[in-house]
Amino acid sequence: MATTIKQSIGTWDTLHENGPFPTKNLFITSLESEGNIPSVTDRYNDAAEEIQRLLREALSLGQGFRAIGSRWSLNDIAHQRDNLHVNAKMNLKKTIAADEIEPGSSFQPDYLFFFQCGNIIKEMHNFLASKGKAMHTTGASNGQTIAGCISTGVHGSALNTGSVQDCVVGLNLIIGPDPQDNVYLERESQPVMNERFVQSIHARLIRSDELFNAALVGLGSFGFIHGVVIETEDRFLLKRYVRKINKDLALELATTLNFHDSLFKIPGETDAAGHGLLPYHYKVFINPYVTDTDYVIEAMYKKPFQQGYPDPIPAIKKSIYRDLILLFTKIAESCQNNIPKLIKLLEKSILPPPDLEITGTLGEIFWDAGYQGPAYACSVGIDHRDSGRALDVLVKLAKEEGPIPGIYAMRFVKQSKATLAFTKFPVTCMLEIDGITWTPHNNKMISLQRFSTRMIEVLKANNIPFTLHWGKNADWSFPGLVEHMYGPNAAAWKQQRSSLLSRQQAALFSNDFLVSTKLDEYVGNVPV
Amino acid sequence: MKKQNYWIPLYHIFLLAAIALLPSCYSVRLISRDGIPEPDYTNNSQDFYKNKQVHVLDTTIRLKGPEGDFTMIQNCGSGGFYSLEYRSTLGGVLLSAITFGKVRKVKVKYVCLKEGS
Ligand SMILES: Cc1cc2nc3c(=O)[nH]c(=O)nc-3n(C[C@H](O)[C@H](O)[C@H](O)COP(=O)(O)OP(=O)(O)OC[C@H]3O[C@@H](n4cnc5c(N)ncnc54)[C@H](O)[C@@H]3O)c2cc1C
Numbered sequence: 001m002a003t004t005i006k007q008s009i010g011t012w013d014t015l016h017e018n019g020p021f022p023t024k025n026l027f028i029t030s031l032e033s034e035g036n037i038p039s040v041t042d043r044y045n046d047a048a049e050e051i052q053r054l055l056r057e058a059l060s061l062g063q064g065f066r067a068i069g070s071r072w073s074l075n076d077i078a079h080q081r082d083n084l085h086v087n088a089k090m091n092l093k094k095t096i097a098a099d100e101i102e103p104g105s106s107f108q109p110d111y112l113f114f115f116q117c118g119n120i121i122k123e124m125h126n127f128l129a130s131k132g133k134a135m136h137t138t139g140a141s142n143g144q145t146i147a148g149c150i151s152t153g154v155h156g157s158a159l160n161t162g163s164v165q166d167c168v169v170g171l172n173l174i175i176g177p178d179p180q181d182n183v184y185l186e187r188e189s190q191p192v193m194n195e196r197f198v199q200s201i202h203a204r205l206i207r208s209d210e211l212f213n214a215a216l217v218g219l220g221s222f223g224f225i226h227g228v229v230i231e232t233e234d235r236f237l238l239k240r241y242v243r244k245i246n247k248d249l250a251l252e253l254a255t256t257l258n259f260h261d262s263l264f265k266i267p268g269e270t271d272a273a274g275h276g277l278l279p280y281h282y283k284v285f286i287n288p289y290v291t292d293t294d295y296v297i298e299a300m301y302k303k304p305f306q307q308g309y310p311d312p313i314p315a316i317k318k319s320i321y322r323d324l325i326l327l328f329t330k331i332a333e334s335c336q337n338n339i340p341k342l343i344k345l346l347e348k349s350i351l352p353p354p355d356l357e358i359t360g361t362l363g364e365i366f367w368d369a370g371y372q373g374p375a376y377a378c379s380v381g382i383d384h385r386d387s388g389r390a391l392d393v394l395v396k397l398a399k400e401e402g403p404i405p406g407i408y409a410m411r412f413v414k415q416s417k418a419t420l421a422f423t424k425f426p427v428t429c430m431l432e433i434d435g436i437t438w439t440p441h442n443n444k445m446i447s448l449q450r451f452s453t454r455m456i457e458v459l460k461a462n463n464i465p466f467t468l469h470w471g472k473n474a475d476w477s478f479p480g481l482v483e484h485m486y487g488p489n490a491a492a493w494k495q496q497r498s499s500l501l502s503r504q505q506a507a508l509f510s511n512d513f514l515v516s517t518k519l520d521e522y523v524g525n526v527p528v
Numbered sequence: 529m530k531k532q533n534y535w536i537p538l539y540h541i542f543l544l545a546a547i548a549l550l551p552s553c554y555s556v557r558l559i560s561r562d563g564i565p566e567p568d569y570t571n572n573s574q575d576f577y578k579n580k581q582v583h584v585l586d587t588t589i590r591l592k593g594p595e596g597d598f599t600m601i602q603n604c605g606s607g608g609f610y611s612l613e614y615r616s617t618l619g620g621v622l623l624s625a626i627t628f629g630k631v632r633k634v635k636v637k638y639v640c641l642k643e644g645s
Binding site for chain 1: 561562564567569570572574575576578579642643644645
């Protein structure tokens with residue numbers, strides 16, 4: 001039997017210490033050993049029973065229950081006052097056999113994999129690499145769980161690919177303690193797995209595009225995600241360049257993504273006629289306090305996998321243009337948490353010189369995160385065509401109402417089908433502000449809370465449609481925020497959630513974050 | 529005239545320096561490139577070990593026989609070690625030197641690989 005340890009913790013915090021938040025219990029479930037239950041599917045079903053037991057207990061006490069991933073989100077989205085569940089040890093992985101695929105499905109079994117919720121991205125990379133496969137995309141590092149990634153919509157800067165949730169084609173949710181509460185969701189328009197597979201995991205099959213798209217970025221509130229079926233591709237290499245280029249050119253590329261006709265060219269990354277190729281990844285780093293003529297950009301080009309390339313990890317480990325927060329902490333190193341000194345440094349410092357060129361797999365390029373201390377991160381999604389305007393507005397905000405200890409970056413991500421994906425524009429520019437947390441009163445500075453509110457206000461005042469990264473800092477209780485960002489999709493999400501969950505189950509999987517955003521609303525009388 | 533004994537203050541200085549240096553140490557950490565650490569989301573330490581389940585070995589080994597080679601066996605699940613940090617102190621080095629390697633201070637911090645990863 002899978003077993004669970006219960007700890008009374010009192011408070012709980014995120015990796016980057018954005019809490020602490022009052023919390024009664026932490027549950028940690030471990031799988032039964034392989035020696036005792038050799039079959040992966042049997043061990044998976046055994047774990048499902050354990051989760052259902054915990055859900056029954058929480059329901060009987062009238063309490064809430066929430067799964068956490070690696071606690072990498074920088075707000076209270078993963079928090080629940082009564083019961084938090086650590087999934088990390090629930091990390092089964094399985095290939096998909098041809099006889100588990102729905103007849104007529106367009107998916108190839110060799111490219112499909114079934115992962116239990118607690119697998120972190122790095123272990124998925126390892127498992128897939130051992131089969132010659134790779135994920136389509138990830139975030140800038142590899143420590144999040146797969147369930148945590150899709151629940152908030154984790155993205156990299158794969159402008160033609162999408163976010164992590166976009167590779168998920170099947171979702172196994174546990175929504176309550178009873179047998180019918182184990183459900184397996186797929187899109188009706190994209191059937192993947194057959195009844196045989198669904199029965200093997202003791203689930204009930206539901207095929208619906210609307211329900212699947214809503215549950216995909218489910219904010220931890222659509223039930224317990226037990227496992228996901230993901231689509232992969234053949235492993236590939238990324239060749240990464242970091243360059244300083246003219247600011248106007250960098251912004252022109254951001255707003256047009258027209259690499260073909262741009263003056264920006266990297267030798268070897270052009271077509272036969274000498275036009276620039278579309279990179280797999282494009283990112284711009286910005287210090288908002290310096291009027292620089294140049295920006296640092298990172299561009300990556302996809303290459304077929306071949307063996308024998310030099311080990312990229314030593315260079316990646318030294319590279320500072322990886323994660324925005326890592327770059328910031330490297331710049332801030334000399335100031336030792338002296339915020340005024342840090343701001344002065346930012347006001348005169350240009351960004352450090354670019355890194356070396358590196359080639360590696362997705363898992364190698366987006367390797368382990370380098371910073372574990374206190375931090376904040378705000379991330380706004382805008383149509384990439386608005387990226388220049390949005391940058392002006394938010395830089396002006398930092399200069400006029402700040403300063404705040406942070407720097408900016410822009411990444412670009414293809415549209416997601418998920419109902420509440422913040423990557424909702426044809427290509428979304430994620431404009432990020434990362435830095436270390438500060439005490440506003442001691443330093444007579446604007447607070448993070450106030451800055452987050454002003455971000456929303458100035459974007460609205462300038463008529464720039466936007467979204468916000470669900471796993472990052474924002475004024476989540478700003479009135480009418482979710483409706484403003486998502487229009488009718490906000491109501492559609494609540495409706496789908498209410499159609500899947502009973503009122504009692506909806507309360508079980510709710511939390512303060514959901515209440516702040518008014519997404520906890522239960523829509524009665526929806527067809528079940 | 530009484531002969532000045534310069535050795536006493538020098539001896540004191542040497543003693544003070546030795547005491548100050550005793551706890552001085554360095555550490556070396558090895559980590560697995562592709563490994564995944566056993567997580568512990570209640571570990572809020574402010575360093576590399578945050579979120580990781582840490583095991584500490586802080587002991588003194590007394591060898592009886594003349595053997596120079598010595599092995600300690602630790603259980604790290606089926607996966608093995610993710611990281612290992614060895615800490616060396618001047619006190620430990622001196623102790624080992626004085627006892628001709630028979631008494632050894634061991635300070636090791638390690639993290640296992642995540643089970644099933
Ligand atoms: C160092 C660092 C780098 C980052 N880089 C990026 C980046 O490049 N791109 C990006 O988009 N974001 C990035 N983020 C943000 C982070 O990746 C996201 O917030 C992500 O959701 C965190 O995943 P997690 O596994 O830690 O989940 P958590 O933060 O623990 O939880 C996130 C949500 O998932 C839910 N959840 C987790 N497991 C389950 C389950 N089994 N069932 C139901 N719900 C579940 C939780 O309830 C919560 O609502 C970064 C954060 C850090 C700290």
